[in-house]
Structure formats: C-alpha cells, structure tokens
Amino acid sequence: MxxxxxxxxxxxxxxxxxxxxxxxxxxxxxxxxxxxxxxxxxxxxxxxxxxxxxxxxxxxxxxxxxxxxxxxxxxxxxxxxxxxxxxxxxxxxxxxxxxxxxxxxxNLPKFARAVSKVFDCDLRETRLPLPMTWQIGAKFSTGVPVFLTIQNERASFCQVVADLVARQRARFILLAPTGRLLDASSRELLAGARAGFFDLESNLVWLPTGKLHPKVRPGELFQPFAPDATEPAPETVFAGIFALIEKLDADESIKDPSVIRVFRLYCGQGLGAQEVATKCGCVKATVLNRLNRIRKATGQDPQELRAYSPYFNKVEEAMTEAKAAYIHRKSLVHDIEERESE
Ligand SMILES: [Zn+2]
Ligand SMILES: [Zn+2]
Structure with a gap:
C-alpha cells in the first residue's frame, strides 16, 4: 500500500x-x-x-x-x-x-526579479497580504502594476483575483505560471477590472543559458492594458541595435566574415554557429568571436536578438539607404578630428 x-x-x-x-x-x-x-x-x-x-x-x-x-x-x-x-x-x-x-x-525572489526583467518592468518587490502573490513590477510610464501569483487550486486562484480586483482601483496585469486555473469567474472578475492575465508557460521560453525570454516583445504584449502609454516600437529598437552592429564593422577593421554578416545569418536567419561558419567558409571559433562582439556591443545575447528577425529585412533596407549618409557623416567627423589634432 x-x-x-x-x-x-x-x-x-x-x-x-x-x-x-x-x-x-x-x-x-x-x-x-x-x-x-x-x-x-x-x-x-x-x-x-x-x-x-x-x-x-x-x-x-x-x-x-x-x-x-x-x-x-x-x-x-x-x-x-x-x-x-x-x-x-x-x-x-x-x-x-x-x-x-x-x-x-x-528561489522565489530571484525568479520574481527574472520575470520582472524579462517583461521589461520597473522592478518592484512587494509581497502582498495574499498567499504566494507579489507585485513584481510596474509597466509603462503610467506604472501599471504587474502581479505574480503562484497557486495550485482554482479556488485559491480565484480568491487572489477577487482580492486584487477589490484592492486595485486601476487596471493591472496579473501573471501566473500556467493558465489552467483561470476559470469563468476569474475571467469575469479580471474583465470587469480591465485587468490583463498572462500565463508564463505560453509567453516565455527558457533559453539553454537559464535565462527566460519573451515570445512576444513585452511592450506589444501588454499594450492593450495601457492605451495611454507608449513604448518604442520593436522596429525602432531593432534599428538602434542594427546601427550598433554596423558600427562595429565600420570602426574596427574586421576581416571576413564581417560582424554584420554573422549577425544577419545567426540572428536574422536563425542559423546555428556551425552553419554560419560553413556558409562563410571559416571556422566556428571565428563565428563565436563575432557573436561575442555582438554580445558586448548590444549587451544582449545573440540568441535573444533572434526575436527581432521579423524586422530584419525592413530595417536593413532602411539602414542601407541611411548607411551612405552615415559613412559620409563619419568621414566628415574624421576630417574634423584630424584637423583638430594637427
Ligand atoms: Zn522502494
Ligand atoms: Zn516501498
């Protein structure tokens, strides 16, 4: 027995x-x-x-x-x-x-911080007088509170929802590990409060590095719950990243394959490091060296930058046009610097 x-x-x-x-x-x-x-x-x-x-x-x-x-x-x-x-x-x-x-x-505090970070929240660490429920962050300039609750039963989940709805006068975002406990009454309560519910299971992936990564840019995901707030569009963010990487090739005389080429293949097309090496006719270590430069310059894991792949073509086209102008400006700056150091 x-x-x-x-x-x-x-x-x-x-x-x-x-x-x-x-x-x-x-x-x-x-x-x-x-x-x-x-x-x-x-x-x-x-x-x-x-x-x-x-x-x-x-x-x-x-x-x-x-x-x-x-x-x-x-x-x-x-x-x-x-x-x-x-x-x-x-x-x-x-x-x-x-x-x-x-x-x-x-390690719940560490986990809560990681979740807050992955959703690009302003960090808050407030344990609420509710079981296993915290405010882990605030989102947007309007400071929409983001809560995390970890429950194992529908009744306790519904209790937390009811309590949050009663406490919060304004809209809020609620996160939970899975969506399995969200029943009709919880749904109704959340809708009434114009609150958003997101489960981590379908919105995050675990990278092999142990980091969590959002499937959709957090700004887009949460946008419906903060209609007054604005976040830069992912395209704009990516254009900035792209420019940083182009600058690497321009600033340092890097031999083939260029950083931008590796970036395009690895992050844009999602190829593995070995595949990129084969395509470029170099050894894998060279590709890893370029990926490291990307990591250093952007402060982001190249694997995570793959999330921007849908914007690659559009941004690259725009940047190619801007590039001519950029090189022109750069040479001007260069001339001025040279003149000043004379
Ligand atoms: Zn046994
Ligand atoms: Zn036994």
Whole structure:
C-alpha cells in the first residue's frame, strides 16, 4: 500500500517546469522530486532557481517506484540509506548521498526579479497580504502594476483575483505560471477590472543559458492594458541595435566574415554557429568571436536578438539607404578630428 507520495509527480502526468512551480514552489523538496516535475528543465532549474535550504529531508522517492517514499536513515557509520516503508516490505535499502537528501526550495525572489526583467518592468518587490502573490513590477510610464501569483487550486486562484480586483482601483496585469486555473469567474472578475492575465508557460521560453525570454516583445504584449502609454516600437529598437552592429564593422577593421554578416545569418536567419561558419567558409571559433562582439556591443545575447528577425529585412533596407549618409557623416567627423589634432 501507498505510504507516502508527498509531492511526487502523478504517474500519468508529463513533466512540466511551470506545473512544478505551481505544485512545489511553496515547499521544500529533494532534488529527485524537482527532477520528476521539471524533466528536461531540471539542470537549468537546479543551477538558476533552486536554492539549498541546508535542511535534510526525511524521505526520498523510490527510484524503483515501489509505491512509497523511502525514509532516510543514518547508519552507525554515518552513511545515509533510503528504507522502504511499504507494508509488506517491497524493496532493498539504497544509498542516499547528502546532496540527494538535501531539501531544495525554489528561489522565489530571484525568479520574481527574472520575470520582472524579462517583461521589461520597473522592478518592484512587494509581497502582498495574499498567499504566494507579489507585485513584481510596474509597466509603462503610467506604472501599471504587474502581479505574480503562484497557486495550485482554482479556488485559491480565484480568491487572489477577487482580492486584487477589490484592492486595485486601476487596471493591472496579473501573471501566473500556467493558465489552467483561470476559470469563468476569474475571467469575469479580471474583465470587469480591465485587468490583463498572462500565463508564463505560453509567453516565455527558457533559453539553454537559464535565462527566460519573451515570445512576444513585452511592450506589444501588454499594450492593450495601457492605451495611454507608449513604448518604442520593436522596429525602432531593432534599428538602434542594427546601427550598433554596423558600427562595429565600420570602426574596427574586421576581416571576413564581417560582424554584420554573422549577425544577419545567426540572428536574422536563425542559423546555428556551425552553419554560419560553413556558409562563410571559416571556422566556428571565428563565428563565436563575432557573436561575442555582438554580445558586448548590444549587451544582449545573440540568441535573444533572434526575436527581432521579423524586422530584419525592413530595417536593413532602411539602414542601407541611411548607411551612405552615415559613412559620409563619419568621414566628415574624421576630417574634423584630424584637423583638430594637427
Ligand atoms: Zn522502494
Ligand atoms: Zn516501498
């Protein structure tokens, strides 16, 4: 019989990092439990968002799935073992390392800051008198508050929505890991308050670097909830980035492939570093060198700059026209500088 399956992923559920957040984030769990829930995302989660509580767990999940959690027992020699709690007894004791026995917690303040940043919010860190709910930022010049709530049941989610609607006199934005708890009554409350709901699961991706990345530019995503506010169009932002990168080639005498060529292939066309190298007839290290220059100049990860690929052609055309004028201006400046240093 099943003695304890505390926090373990139900057998019929596929791992999902956002569900992991909803189910586990208000407690401490051993690495094996986090791994069950987060699946392929576990390493990334472990590195970036799980912190050691320095407490030892009482139980670990059984790797054989005997039906219980094995109780962690310390032998006389100090070694830890997991002891089956099934009745009748089912499987052997297995060794447990201190790392496997240590309790890990989701680093919620760090996560909240990362979410605030990825949605380009002005950072706020205010815990509300509501369970697992924070104001993590403010958006637009009008300071539309952005809230994050992490719930695991419809009723508690609806309670948080009702409370926020009652407290907030003006529109607001609410974020939650998934949209599965948003039911008709929550929807109605939010609509009445002209508040926006966005789930992280369908709006963010995890990059292999552990960073979160928005699928849609945050300004566009949230625009309907701040009709008075204006943010620069992504096209304008990208034109600025493009100009920075063009300047790299112009300022330093960089051998082929030029930074702009690598930028076009890697960020514009979404090719991998090796594919870009093959296309340019150079080694991969050269491509990585160019990508590094892009990272330094823009302060952004080249992978993230791929989000601008829809604007590439249009901006490049406009920039080509502007480029002639730019080179002309630059040579003028150069002449003046030379004259001054004479
Ligand atoms: Zn077992
Ligand atoms: Zn057992």
């Amino acid at each position: 099943c003695a304890r399956r505390n926090g373990q992923l139900p057998a019929d559920m596929p791992p999902n990092i956002w569900r992991a957040l909803e189910t586990l984030a208000d407690g401490n769990h051993v690495a094996a439990v986090w791994e069950q829930w987060s699946g392929d995302h576990f390493d990334l989660l472990r590195t970036h968002f799980l912190r050691d509580t320095e407490k030892r767990a009482g139980y670990v999940p059984c790797p054989l799935g005997c039906g219980c959690e094995h109780r962690i027992h310390q032998r006389a020699n100090g070694a830890l073992v997991g002891v089956c709690q099934c009745d009748p007894w089912n499987c052997e004791d297995f060794p447990v390392t201190p790392a496997e026995a240590s309790l890990l917690a989701w």
